[in-house]
Amino acid sequence: MTELLKVRDLRTNFYTYRGVVKALNGVDLTIDTEEFFGLAGETGCGKSVTALSIMRLIEEPGKIEGGKIIFNGRDLLKLSEDEMRRIRGKEISMIFQEPKTALNPVFKVNFQIAEAISEAYNLKTKEAVKKVEGVLKDVEMADPSKVAEQYPHELSGGMAQRVLIGMTLSAKPKLLIADEPTSSLDVSIQAQIMKLMNDLVKKLKISVLLITHDLGLIAENCNRVAIMYAGNVVECGDVRTIFKKPAHPYTIGLLAALDMSKERGNLLTIEGIVPDLVNPPPGCRFHPRCPSVMKICSVEKPRTLEISSGHSVACFLYDNGRRLDDG
Amino acid sequence: MVGISDLRSNFKRWKMEHKSQIEDLQYSLHLWRRSPLSIVGSILVLSIIITAIFVPYIAPYDPIEQDIKKRLGPPSWDHPFGMDNLGRDILSRVIYGTRVTLMIALIVTAIGGSIGTLLGVVAGFLGGRVDEVLMRITDMFLAFPRLILALAFAAALGPSLNNMMIAIAIVDWPIYARLARGQALSIKREDYIEAARGIGASKWRIMFLHILPVCSSPIIVQLTLHMGTVILTAAALGFIGLGAQPPTPEWGVMVSDGRPYIMNQWWVSTFPGLAIMIAVLGFNLLGDGIRDILDPKLRR
Numbered sequence: 001m002t003e004l005l006k007v008r009d010l011r012t013n014f015y016t017y018r019g020v021v022k023a024l025n026g027v028d029l030t031i032d033t034e035e036f037f038g039l040a041g042e043t044g045c046g047k048s049v050t051a052l053s054i055m056r057l058i059e060e061p062g063k064i065e066g067g068k069i070i071f072n073g074r075d076l077l078k079l080s081e082d083e084m085r086r087i088r089g090k091e092i093s094m095i096f097q098e099p100k101t102a103l104n105p106v107f108k109v110n111f112q113i114a115e116a117i118s119e120a121y122n123l124k125t126k127e128a129v130k131k132v133e134g135v136l137k138d139v140e141m142a143d144p145s146k147v148a149e150q151y152p153h154e155l156s157g158g159m160a161q162r163v164l165i166g167m168t169l170s171a172k173p174k175l176l177i178a179d180e181p182t183s184s185l186d187v188s189i190q191a192q193i194m195k196l197m198n199d200l201v202k203k204l205k206i207s208v209l210l211i212t213h214d215l216g217l218i219a220e221n222c223n224r225v226a227i228m229y230a231g232n233v234v235e236c237g238d239v240r241t242i243f244k245k246p247a248h249p250y251t252i253g254l255l256a257a258l259d260m261s262k263e264r265g266n267l268l269t270i271e272g273i274v275p276d277l278v279n280p281p282p283g284c285r286f287h288p289r290c291p292s293v294m295k296i297c298s299v300e301k302p303r304t305l306e307i308s309s310g311h312s313v314a315c316f317l318y319d320n321g322r323r324l325d326d327g
Numbered sequence: 328m329v330g331i332s333d334l335r336s337n338f339k340r341w342k343m344e345h346k347s348q349i350e351d352l353q354y355s356l357h358l359w360r361r362s363p364l365s366i367v368g369s370i371l372v373l374s375i376i377i378t379a380i381f382v383p384y385i386a387p388y389d390p391i392e393q394d395i396k397k398r399l400g401p402p403s404w405d406h407p408f409g410m411d412n413l414g415r416d417i418l419s420r421v422i423y424g425t426r427v428t429l430m431i432a433l434i435v436t437a438i439g440g441s442i443g444t445l446l447g448v449v450a451g452f453l454g455g456r457v458d459e460v461l462m463r464i465t466d467m468f469l470a471f472p473r474l475i476l477a478l479a480f481a482a483a484l485g486p487s488l489n490n491m492m493i494a495i496a497i498v499d500w501p502i503y504a505r506l507a508r509g510q511a512l513s514i515k516r517e518d519y520i521e522a523a524r525g526i527g528a529s530k531w532r533i534m535f536l537h538i539l540p541v542c543s544s545p546i547i548v549q550l551t552l553h554m555g556t557v558i559l560t561a562a563a564l565g566f567i568g569l570g571a572q573p574p575t576p577e578w579g580v581m582v583s584d585g586r587p588y589i590m591n592q593w594w595v596s597t598f599p600g601l602a603i604m605i606a607v608l609g610f611n612l613l614g615d616g617i618r619d620i621l622d623p624k625l626r627r
Contacts, residue, residue: 055524055525057521057524057525060454085527085528085529086527087527088524088525088526088527089525089526089527089528090527093525093526094522094525095522095525096518096521096522096525098518101517101518101519102518102519102521102522103519103522104519104523104537104541105519105541106540106541107540115523115526115528115536116526119526119527119528120526120527149344151347154347164522167526168525168526171526171527
């Protein structure tokens with residue numbers, strides 16, 4: 001296992017009429033080769049912005065303000081737009097939440113897949129068309145030759161997502177970013193799509209960054225997981241460790257809200273609401289909702305510390321040096 | 328040997344495979360049939376096109392052949408539309424005029440439409456300074472009355488049929504540029520454009536391969552709707568002598584030729600004028616019809 005993607009102190013802001021939305025407040029992530037990595041968090045915590053920042057697809061009024069995104073030894077933030085374009089699709093690919101809107105409505109499926117293939121291998125579109133059926137077979141499409149001749153509106157959500165997966169993986173990228181790939185699909189199709197992704201990832205030996213708010217999906221599929229809160233990665237580690245022994249108060253709350261084993265009664269929730277990122281709370285952004293809040297939490301941003309091998313947390317509870325000062 | 332039954336089964340399979348397209352076409356046909364005005368428009372435009380194609384077979388006389396003895400002769404069985412001031416058969420000239428008019432309409436919309444669409448898509452997609460500059464240029468063009476501006480360009484370029492077409496195209500493109508820009512602006516926010524960027528498609532590829540085809544349908548409607556105006560502008564320029572030059576049988580020029588005789592020999596100006604009216608009406612009705620048929624709100 002070697003490092004494939006290393007994100008350090010990534011900061012992305014959106015300049016809106018209300019003020020500057022500090023969507024990413026120094027995100028740290030490390031994804032190894034052939035790893036199924038989960039990124040979880042509530043809506044609006046910056047998961048998708050992280051993905052788009054890695055792809056450098058942040059659009060006006062957004063801007064990546066700082067940090068490093070080291071991919072395969074190269075800092076993506078230092079590449080020219082043209083060099084970045086050659087990375088997109090060929091080395092890092094992305095699939096989106098709404099598969100049906102991610103296909104151009106005026107083109108047939110075979111043309112769209114062929115376009116992706118021709119971009120990746122520098123083929124003529126005509127030659128690439130010949131490979132389309134193979135791609136559709138790879139994604140276990142029931143009737144590849146028929147689907148190839150169809151338009152996106154004739155496909156179901158699950159089929160469209162298969163087409164998209166086929167499209168993105170046909171170029172054999174090293175990293176696949178899947179932004180909520182199954183949240184618009186119903187549960188049985190969800191399972192099929194996740195199984196397909198798992199199979200293909202193993203076959204092609206690529207890494208996946210799975211972005212979702214569905215912790216169950218992460219528990220089933222991922223090796224490692226990072227939990228995001230309001231633009232920060234608050235905890236990161238092995239899936240088993242995180243689910244068994246969550247360390248950050250936010251993760252603990254999140255898992256408690258999920259826990260079905262407790263006797264029925266009041267659903268556990270995390271008190272308070274997600275902070276407004278135009279005026280985020282100072283210090284640790286979680287402190288207004290944190291059950292174990294300390295004085296220092298509202299003053300300083302906690303460091304990310306490794307509390308056991310491969311398990312890191314950004315919380316003063318585990319920062320012994322700091323904790324003593326708090327007294 | 329290919330039997331009839333083979334052909335029939337092949338046809339059946341083709342029908343199955345293209346079921347959705349066929350149904351779509353049937354639905355368009357159904358909408359078309361329900362709007363009498365677009366039927367009238369289609370018939371008018373179709374007859375103009377057919378006339379233009381078969382001009383030499385339909386026209387009874389040579390359009391520039393002069394028969395001075397019959398100068399300004401009234402409509403008769405031999406010459407249903409009468410004769411003009413140089414003794415030319417007006418019916419033949421009107422028929423030949425369809426070809427000239429149709430050519431003007433097609434060439435002008437092709438030039439203006441393509442320039443406008445390309446610049447509009449570029450402006451809308453790239454945004455920023457490119458957009459600002461291009462749109463201010465269109466503002467400049469749109470600030471002038473179009474006919475006056477076309478007149479000025481035609482006069483500056485020198486009166487000829489080609490220069491007149493260029494002049495009209497120059498004043499026409501900003502309309503399409505505006506439209507294409509608006510379309511590009513909304514389409515560029517769609518997920519599939521982001522997905523295309525995600526697989527590494529270049530800006531130009533996205534602009535011309537993904538955005539252009541999606542925004543083509545309102546532009547096509549605008550083009551057909553606008554053909555009537557183009558014909559009218561061309562006729563107007565011809566009328567004041569800045570367009571087609573004699574002896575080209577152009578309707579505007581013909582109306583102008585009949586001007587001195589309008590009180591006593593009404594037919595010289597009237598028939599070409601009617602031809603202009605029918606052509607403009609046909610294109611406008613057809614344009615409206617196409618707009619209704621392609622309107623996504625009216626469709627399923």
